[in-house]
Amino acid sequence: MTPAAPLEARQLRPVGPLVIAIEDVTKLYEMGEETIHALRGVSLSIHRNEYLAIMGPSGSGKSTLMNMLGCLDTPTSGRYEFNGNDVASMVDDELADIRNREIGFVFQTFNLLPRSDALRNVELPLIYAGISPHERRERARQALENVGLGNRVHHKPNELSGGQRQRVAIARALVNRPSIILADEPTGNLDSKTGVEILALFEDLYEQGNTLIVVTHEESVARNARRIIRLHDGLIASDGPVN
Amino acid sequence: MGRILYEFTEAIRIAMAQIRANKMRSTLTALGVVIGIVAVTLMGTAIRGIDIGFNNSLAMLGNDVLHVEKWPWITGEDWWKYVNRPVITPEEAVRLSRIIDATQNSELELAVYVHGRESAVKAGALSISGVYIFGTTGEYGRVLTADFTEGRMFNDAENDTARQVCVLGCDVAQALFPGRSPMGATVIVQGQPFTVIGTLAKQGSFLGLFSFDSQMIMPLSAYRKYFGVREGNPEIQVKVRDRTRMTEAADELTGDMRRVRAQVPGEPDNFTINTSDAFKEKLDPIKKGIALAGLFVTGLSLFVGAIGIMNITFVSVRERTKEIGTRKALGARRRTILLQFLIEAVSICVVGGAIGLALTYVMCIGVKAAMPAFPLEFSVSLILVSVLVSISTGILSGFIPAWGASRLDPVVALRYE
Numbered sequence: 001m002t003p004a005a006p007l008e009a010r011q012l013r014p015v016g017p018l019v020i021a022i023e024d025v026t027k028l029y030e031m032g033e034e035t036i037h038a039l040r041g042v043s044l045s046i047h048r049n050e051y052l053a054i055m056g057p058s059g060s061g062k063s064t065l066m067n068m069l070g071c072l073d074t075p076t077s078g079r080y081e082f083n084g085n086d087v088a089s090m091v092d093d094e095l096a097d098i099r100n101r102e103i104g105f106v107f108q109t110f111n112l113l114p115r116s117d118a119l120r121n122v123e124l125p126l127i128y129a130g131i132s133p134h135e136r137r138e139r140a141r142q143a144l145e146n147v148g149l150g151n152r153v154h155h156k157p158n159e160l161s162g163g164q165r166q167r168v169a170i171a172r173a174l175v176n177r178p179s180i181i182l183a184d185e186p187t188g189n190l191d192s193k194t195g196v197e198i199l200a201l202f203e204d205l206y207e208q209g210n211t212l213i214v215v216t217h218e219e220s221v222a223r224n225a226r227r228i229i230r231l232h233d234g235l236i237a238s239d240g241p242v243n
Numbered sequence: 244m245g246r247i248l249y250e251f252t253e254a255i256r257i258a259m260a261q262i263r264a265n266k267m268r269s270t271l272t273a274l275g276v277v278i279g280i281v282a283v284t285l286m287g288t289a290i291r292g293i294d295i296g297f298n299n300s301l302a303m304l305g306n307d308v309l310h311v312e313k314w315p316w317i318t319g320e321d322w323w324k325y326v327n328r329p330v331i332t333p334e335e336a337v338r339l340s341r342i343i344d345a346t347q348n349s350e351l352e353l354a355v356y357v358h359g360r361e362s363a364v365k366a367g368a369l370s371i372s373g374v375y376i377f378g379t380t381g382e383y384g385r386v387l388t389a390d391f392t393e394g395r396m397f398n399d400a401e402n403d404t405a406r407q408v409c410v411l412g413c414d415v416a417q418a419l420f421p422g423r424s425p426m427g428a429t430v431i432v433q434g435q436p437f438t439v440i441g442t443l444a445k446q447g448s449f450l451g452l453f454s455f456d457s458q459m460i461m462p463l464s465a466y467r468k469y470f471g472v473r474e475g476n477p478e479i480q481v482k483v484r485d486r487t488r489m490t491e492a493a494d495e496l497t498g499d500m501r502r503v504r505a506q507v508p509g510e511p512d513n514f515t516i517n518t519s520d521a522f523k524e525k526l527d528p529i530k531k532g533i534a535l536a537g538l539f540v541t542g543l544s545l546f547v548g549a550i551g552i553m554n555i556t557f558v559s560v561r562e563r564t565k566e567i568g569t570r571k572a573l574g575a576r577r578r579t580i581l582l583q584f585l586i587e588a589v590s591i592c593v594v595g596g597a598i599g600l601a602l603t604y605v606m607c608i609g610v611k612a613a614m615p616a617f618p619l620e621f622s623v624s625l626i627l628v629s630v631l632v633s634i635s636t637g638i639l640s641g642f643i644p645a646w647g648a649s650r651l652d653p654v655v656a657l658r659y660e
Contacts, residue, residue, distance in 0.1 A: 097574065
């Protein structure tokens with residue numbers, strides 16, 4: 001893949017080694033009598049330290065590709081390697097482990113546990129990683145400080161604003177030091193001002209050396225990335241740097 | 244290892260938070276388990292109580308006494324096998340005693356003839372009915388399991404001369420002579436006066452049916468003189484030397500009794516040797532049947548409680564489908580989700596079980612205070628059993644919904660609203 005060309009105002013960091021390699025991936029869904037071809041043969045590579053946006057109208061296969069990239073789903077055919085691991089042939093629990101170690105999810109609806117405070121929410125991936133309670137607590141606190149919520153660690157989600165909730169979710173995504181951060185419409189439930197703040201946070205994360213994949217249908221959100229993949233009818237319509 | 248431990252503690256924390264957050268729902272669900280556990284444990288205490296009462300009663304009969312009788316204590320539909328047997332007589336007891344004395348290293352100690360029936364007993368203006376009156380010889384004092392509160396057993400001389408003296412059971416003495424000693428007083432039975440020469444200490448009742456304290460002992464000669472020999476139940480009570488060799492003793496007694504009756508080889512025994520052990524053996528299957536039936540019926544109420552748990556776990560899984568999706572996305576394995584919902588179900592069951600057990604305990608104390616004779620026995624094993632039952636109820640009823648939750652597709656679960 002050709003790395004995106006630098007824009008004047010923004011820094012473009014050199015890309016690192018290959019993280020995701022997808023080759024001719026298809027996905028079929030059986031909906032009663034009908035077979036839906038969600039993906040019809042998609043190939044793409046993602047390197048460490050990229051900032052990538054995936055765009056496309058609904059029904060374009062955008063969600064399916066995101067689920068695939070997030071190791072929530074496996075392809076019907078084709079090859080998918082994540083850090084050299086063959087994801088396509090993995091079973092449920094292996095996928096769970098790779099999600100835990102390699103992927104940080106940021107959801108449109110934040111998906112925080114309502115009855116747990118911010119710290120508990122951020123600790124969650126570390127519990128599944130088998131980290132000791134003391135270390136968990138420290139790392140979760142650190143992650144919350146990194147997103148500017150060091151003074152909100154014991155607030156429950158309903159005591160936080162939308163932007164703060166999304167920051168907790170981002171801290172949770174970062175806490176296990178994943179290879180990629182996968183954000184699904186991260187600003188979709190936020191007002192525009194808060195949305196801008198979140199995108200600024202993404203920019204910081206990118207500059208700190210994180211790999212970001214943002215799935216969105218908003219051009220303005222996508223243009224913050226360095227590379228945009230546009231999907232149409234289950235195929236990649238275009239893949240190139242932001243200009 | 245660490246991971247499983249952390250998942251486990253996390254699951255317990257979630258379960259507690261879940262119960263706190265849905266207090267009403269959890270309480271109602273736990274109530275089903277509470278009722279189930281109360282029913283089952285109460286049944287358990289009753290079964291244990293019956294068992295203990297039964298064993299106490301058997302001890303009262305005399306653990307080391309063989310009863311030679313016409314009828315077995317428990318007959319089925321084969322009564323016609325026994326009805327034509329000869330009646331036990333005092334002479335047979337005398338001959339049996341002689342044989343026992345003549346036998347070297349006999350397992351048997353002595354044989355005493357006892358003949359009894361029910362009758363009313365009066366003293367002054369007071370009267371009680373249904374007293375078991377029996378005549379026997381002075382040697383009966385050696386077979387008797389109860390102690391004397393006052394006085395003594397009559398002796399052979401009093402028996403030989405048909406003296407009208409008697410020994411009263413505890414209840415009879417108290418009913419006829421409230422607050423004073425009956426020693427030397429006169430009681431009237433069937434119009435005949437008897438002088439009280441002794442009273443027995445309290446023994447209790449046999450299975451709550453037959454009270455050993457409601458009895459009166461008199462010399463056999465006097466009994467035969469006034470009450471005749473046709474009515475009532477005659478038997479020979481034989482005391483055994485060694486309590487642990489009851490079977491050998493019974494075998495010896497059978498041989499001796501056949502000699503007394505001059506039965507030819509091959510002829511079936513025309514008497515029965517009753518022992519409290521044999522009684523126990525006969526009654527044990529009945530007791531077990533009652534226990535099983537009781538536990539089955541009360542178990543049904545626990546089953547209803549279990550259905551409640553299963554239902555609430557289904558609801559909980561459905562409500563938190565999106566949460567399950569999130570947890571799976573963050574790296575929860577199937578096992579993690581399964582554990583989470585199982586522990587939730589088990590927690591409600593254990594809380595319900597603990598409350599149920601406490602209620603049972605309180606009820607036991609209450610019942611014991613109100614009706615001391617009612618057989619209820621609370622025990623440590625009961626606590627262990629009900630904790631185990633609660634946990635297994637939780638696991639069994641929570642398993643299907645929890646299993647379903649653990650196998651949810653994360654993509655589908657995340658999209659669930």
